[in-house]
Amino acid sequence: NESVDTKQSVLCLGLDPHWDRIPDFLKEDCTPDEAILKFLIPIIDACEPHIACVKPQIAFFEQFGSIGFSAFEKVCMYAKSKQLPVIVDAKRGDIGSTAEAYAEAFLGKNRPYDALTVNPYMGEDTLIPFVKKANENGKGIFVLVKTSNPGSGDIQDLPIGDELVCEKxxxxxxxxxxxxxxxxxxxxxxxxxxxxxPEELSLLRRDMPSQIFLIPGYGAQGGEANDLRSAFYEDGKGALVNSSRGILFAFEDAKEPENFALHAGEAARKAKEDLNFFA
Structure with a gap:
């Protein structure tokens, strides 16, 4: 909320560097990790005035092995240097000591991350290590409740008695x-x-009055700003809305890859304005 107040923005910048969509000129004479940094660092600079936080999706870095993870850490540390909170989108989840290790990796005291997405599929006991570590170190987690993908209802909308899985x-x-x-x-x-x-969004806000919602699916996936109002309270807070592809690859519509950062910054500005319902 501090960052939301400072920036007057609820926009979260998703850092999903799809390799095939990074401008070709950035990939010339360099390794993948270098190309990713040349792409994302200028975008962070251009978007910083308009965003409350960043959310790097770790898979787009991990696919390149150790050099990719090194780029991931550098991107996170750079965002932190710009006073941008970092939400790691890694969707971790496992039992006992394994969950404790994951929690230390991403929520440890000296890690350059502020929050982590967590998968609850294996049960409440698998969430406890993440909750404890987050509480110890002043960090946070975002638990998958109702995801934005088309098949989310296959499991999340199944009835259990008189409620749905996502409600439980x-x-x-x-x-x-x-x-x-x-x-x-x-x-x-x-x-x-x-x-x-959006209908589930309203229902789940009733069930989770104290939770900050991390809302994917805005923009490129079809979610519209007006559909999100029920996630927010009258003060305009209560949720962070993520946009990844719609900002990172805004240059594609203009067919100006050389100005990728400029177009990202402008797309972030427009998204911020679109989402500031109560400003």
Missing amino acids: IARMVSRLGLDNLNTNQYSNIGAVVGATY
């Missing part, structure tokens, strides 16, 4: 977050809820 998870997330509410009554245990399902 929502109430679990709400309960886990009660132990660490800030002065504004927001928890550091947040929820991922997709922009592509």
